[in-house]
Amino acid sequence: xxxxxxxxxxxxxxxxxxTVALKPTDLEIARGEIFALLGPNGAGKTTLISMxxxxxxxxxxxxxxxxxxxxxDYRAARREIGLVPQEMxxxxxxxxxxxxxxxxxxxxxxxxxxxxxxxxxxxxxxDKRNEKLKELSGGMKRRVMIAKALSHDPEILFLxxxxxxxxxxxxxxxxxxxxxxxxxxxTIILTTHYIEEAEEMADRVGVITGGDLxxxxxxxxxxxxxxxxxxxxxxxxxxxxxxxxxxxxxVTLEDDGHELHYVFDATAERTGxxxxxxxxxxxxxxxxxxxxxxxxxxxxxxxLVHERRAA
Amino acid sequence: xxxxxxxxxxxxEMHRFARTLWTGLVVPVITTSLYFIVFGSAIxxxxxxxxxxxxxxxxxxxxxxxxxxxxxxxxxxxSFGIHMPRFTGTIYEILSAPLSPTETVIGYVGxxxxxxxTVALVIxxxxxxxxxxxxxxxxxxxxxxxxxxxxxxxxxxxxxxxAKGFEQLQIIPMLVVTPLTFLGGAFxxxxxxxxxxxxxxxxxxxxxxxxxxxxxxxxxxxVSFGISLAITGGLLVVCIALVGLIFRTGYRLxx
Numbered sequence: 095x096x097x098x099x100x101x102x103x104x105x106x107x108x109x110x111x112x113t114v115a116l117k118p119t120d121l122e123i124a125r126g127e128i129f130a131l132l133g134p135n136g137a138g139k140t141t142l143i144s145m146x147x148x149x150x151x152x153x154x155x156x157x158x159x160x161x162x163x164x165x166x167d168y169r170a171a172r173r174e175i176g177l178v179p180q181e182m183x184x185x186x187x188x189x190x191x192x193x194x195x196x197x198x199x200x201x202x203x204x205x206x207x208x209x210x211x212x213x214x215x216x217x218x219x220x221d222k223r224n225e226k227l228k229e230l231s232g233g234m235k236r237r238v239m240i241a242k243a244l245s246h247d248p249e250i251l252f253l254x255x256x257x258x259x260x261x262x263x264x265x266x267x268x269x270x271x272x273x274x275x276x277x278x279x280x281t282i283i284l285t286t287h288y289i290e291e292a293e294e295m296a297d298r299v300g301v302i303t304g305g306d307l308x309x310x311x312x313x314x315x316x317x318x319x320x321x322x323x324x325x326x327x328x329x330x331x332x333x334x335x336x337x338x339x340x341x342x343x344x345v346t347l348e349d350d351g352h353e354l355h356y357v358f359d360a361t362a363e364r365t366g367x368x369x370x371x372x373x374x375x376x377x378x379x380x381x382x383x384x385x386x387x388x389x390x391x392x393x394x395x396x397x398l399v400h401e402r403r404a405a
Numbered sequence: 406x407x408x409x410x411x412x413x414x415x416x417x418e419m420h421r422f423a424r425t426l427w428t429g430l431v432v433p434v435i436t437t438s439l440y441f442i443v444f445g446s447a448i449x450x451x452x453x454x455x456x457x458x459x460x461x462x463x464x465x466x467x468x469x470x471x472x473x474x475x476x477x478x479x480x481x482x483x484s485f486g487i488h489m490p491r492f493t494g495t496i497y498e499i500l501s502a503p504l505s506p507t508e509t510v511i512g513y514v515g516x517x518x519x520x521x522x523t524v525a526l527v528i529x530x531x532x533x534x535x536x537x538x539x540x541x542x543x544x545x546x547x548x549x550x551x552x553x554x555x556x557x558x559x560x561x562x563x564x565x566x567x568a569k570g571f572e573q574l575q576i577i578p579m580l581v582v583t584p585l586t587f588l589g590g591a592f593x594x595x596x597x598x599x600x601x602x603x604x605x606x607x608x609x610x611x612x613x614x615x616x617x618x619x620x621x622x623x624x625x626x627x628v629s630f631g632i633s634l635a636i637t638g639g640l641l642v643v644c645i646a647l648v649g650l651i652f653r654t655g656y657r658l659x660x
Contacts, residue, residue, distance in 0.1 A: 109660060147501040150660045169407070169503035177501050183494030187424065199413040200502045242498065 098122040099174075099250055099281045100146070104155030107141050107305075115141040116305045118155055123250075123283060128276055130296035130313075131285040138305040139285035140180065143252050147177045160249055173201060176243035180254040180285075182235055184242075186228035190219055193227065194241050201246035210245065217241050217271070233264045240271070244280070251275065253284040257291060269294055293317055301398060308398055319398075321361035324387050325370075327354040330380035337377055343370050354381075360388070410504045414512025415519075418486050422520045429520070430527055433474050437528045440470055441535040444592065455594040458623040463536035467529065468619040469591030472553070475525040476582050476614075479554050483517035483561030484574050491566070491657070500659065506652035514562055518554040525550060538622070545630075546621035552637055553614055559644035566657050585611040595627040610636055 100123040107116040116138040123129050131139045144150035146157055146164060156163060162170035185193060194210055214220040217237045227235060236256070243251060253272070257265040272295055276282055286292055292299045292313065299316050301309040309316070332351035343366055345356045354374075358365045374381070422429055445463030452462040459465035490496040499509060532538055540546055568574045589611030598606060606612055607628075616626040617633025626633075651658065 144660075147497075149497055149500050151655055169505075172501060172503040175501070177497065179494070179497050181494050183497055185493065185495055187421075192420070196413055196417055197498060199409045200498065200504070202407045202409045202503055204409065 097125070099125045100157070100159055100283070102142075102146070102155070102157040105142070105145060105152055105157050106154040107138075107145060107150060108153045114305050116145075117307075119307045121300065121307065121310065123281060125249075125281055126276065126279060127297045128272065128282045128284070128295050130292035130299045131283065131302055132287070132289065132292045132299050133285075133302035134287055137287075137302045139302055140254055141305075142302075142307075143177070143254055143283070143285060147175055147252060148172055169202075173246065174249045176246065176248035176251045178236075178239050178243045178251070178253045178256065180258060182232070182239070184227050184235060184239060187226060189224055189226055190214070190230070190238055190241075191223040193238065194245050197242040198245040203246045209247070213241055213244055216274070233260070233267070236260070236268075237271075244275075248280070250281045250283065253282065255285055255287070257286070257288070265291075317361060318359065321359050323358055323360040325356040325358065325367060326385050326387070327356075327374070327381040328352065328383040329354060330382050333379070337379075339373060339377060340370070343373075345370070354379075407502075407504050407508055410502055411508050411512045411515070414499070414509065415516045418482075418513060418516030419519065421486075422482070422516070430524065433478075433524050433528055434531050437470055437474075437531045438535070440466065441532065445535055454597050457594055457619065457625045457627075460537055460539065463532075464538050465619075465623075466592050467532045467536070467538050468622050469586075469615055470532070471525045471528050471550075472615050472618050473583075473586050473591055474528055475521050475550065475554055476557050476586060476611075477578055478521035478524045479517060479557035480561035480564060480578050480582060481574070482520050483514055483558040484565035484568065486513045486517055487562050487565035488568055488571070488574055492571075496658070506649075510559070510562065510648055514555060514558040517558040517561060518551065521554045521558065522550055525554075540622050541624040542621045546618070549618055549621055549634075549637070552634075552641065553618070556637060556641040556644055559641070559648055563644065563647050563651065566651055582611075585609050586615070589615050590627065591615055610640065613637065 100121075102119060102121040104118040104120060105116065106114075106118040108114050119142065131142065133139050141150060145152045146159070148164070148168060152165070156165070158164060158167075159171040160174045162168075162174065164171045188196070191210070191214070194214065195205060198210065199205060211220065214223055217240060219234065219237055219241060222230060222234060227238060230238065240253075256272070257268050260268065269291075272282055272284070284291075284295065296313050299311060299313050300307050301316070311319075329352055333347060333354075334351055336345055336347055336354075340354075343356055345354050347353070348355055356367070356370060358367060441463060444466055445461070449462035449466075454462075456462055456465040490499060504512075529538070564574060564577050588606065589609050590606070595603060595606050595612060595616070613628055613633040613636040616628045617630055617637065620626040620630045620633065650656070
């Protein structure tokens with residue numbers, strides 16, 4: 095990995111109430127990558143981001159952005175960081191152009207009309223620059239928040255749940271936009287609770303649950319783990335044992351021999367499902383019903399936690 | 406110092422005031438006019454109490470009226486200024502910006518104090534329509550005005566951080582500031598009171614603010630200017646210390 099743009103070492107947060115929001119966490123983010131923090135609600139994703147951006151005071155550990163410590167050298171560190179929070183927090187009485195100019199100068203950069211025009215054009219907001227934020231649609235308001243976060247030309251952009259509560263079409267738009275941003279050289283860290291989103295966007299994925307960053311892996315490797323599906327056949331007549339002819343598929347019998355289960359990798363070229371079905375048909379095993387089920391995020395977390403404990 | 410960042414907050418706040426310029430300036434002008442019609446012309450003509458060297462009772466109440474508005478405006482503008490971003494969530498941007506707590510406070514308090522002083526000076530201008538007001542120490546008047554504005558804008562900032570909702574923003578100005586200003590000799594000389602009220606009154610810090618300010622107009626007042634200045638300075642130090650504590654502990658701003 096080249097020199098990391100973001101380096102986190104033992105960072106943790108315990109709230110005054112005693113709640114442990116984030117256990118000591120280590121993480122390094124490389125320049126130009128898209129990193130997805132994947133986890134259910136309340137996993138500690140926002141807490142981690144909030145500490146890096148200065149909204150939450152860390153309880154322990156340290157972190158640096160572009161080599162600047164986020165506490166000791168907070169001014170230099172924060173200049174490198176842009177944040178788009180999850181909640182739609184904007185001043186609805188302000189005009190688009192004013193609020194974006196406000197953000198740029200707030201971060202200590204001189205006014206730069208040409209740069210702001212380019213930014214608003216890139217985000218398809220230029221035509222709306224003189225409108226008040228309350229007149230914009232939800233999708234546009236979110237784009238304004240991105241424009242504000244990028245107005246001071248940060249190296250690192252945090253997107254907290256960028257597509258939560260957004261319809262399918264807008265979600266696609268958002269994904270396209272994030273890819274374009276990466277092409278412009280910005281390093282992007284996003285949080286999400288959709289596996290699909292992590293899969294679509296990220297180069298690497300960190301899985302976080304219960305304040306514990308349990309796994310950081312290249313997306314492709316992770317998706318192989320997460321791509322497991324289970325085929326269930328409800329049999330017409332119960333079987334007492336798995337026929338030896340089906341041994342190579344490693345099927346299991348459940349529900350007192352009434353159900354046959356087969357776990358396969360849905361992303362693999364050969365899933366083994368068609369051949370298994372042919373063999374079952376050849377053996378004359380009759381079934382009443384058939385279903386496949388994707389492992390849920392919950393199942394995957396349970397599985398990952400188990401694997402880690404076992405290791 | 407991130408002067409651009411400070412200027413950014415200052416301009417944003419001034420822009421917010423400009424949006425409500427009509428109510429922000431016309432209301433105090435009308436209110437002041439009413440005070441002059443009622444106290445200055447209707448009642449004041451027959452007022453025979455101590456007016457400490459002022460040309461008329463109408464002129465005597467000018468510093469008190471200015472102080473009443475200055476205190477209310479300072480607290481209200483500053484508390485609203487910081488409470489609004491906390492309420493809407495836009496505070497995230499301030500907290501994530503490369504700004505020190507001092508810079509943030511200079512931005513918000515500077516803007517609120519500018520607005521409060523503007524209103525006080527508009528009231529002074531309005532008063533000129535009704536009565537003749539002589540100012541013995543104009544420079545000290547402006548300095549004292551600024552000192553009190555900054556002190557009470559800091560106090561307002563604290564209230565804005567402390568308040569859990571908009572109704573709490575109103576509680577302190579309504580229940581504390583208005584009564585203490587009225588009872589602090591805004592409209593009468595404390596010397597005119599009978600004991601024990603006179604002694605009790607001197608425990609009201611607002612007496613020193615109002616009298617100190619009145620001294621800059623007429624050269625005399627119920628307490629010496631030095632004591633007024635010292636007490637105002639003391640309040641300023643207390644407010645600065647409390648704001649410092651808020652940022653050190655992150656109280657209601659950061660988890």
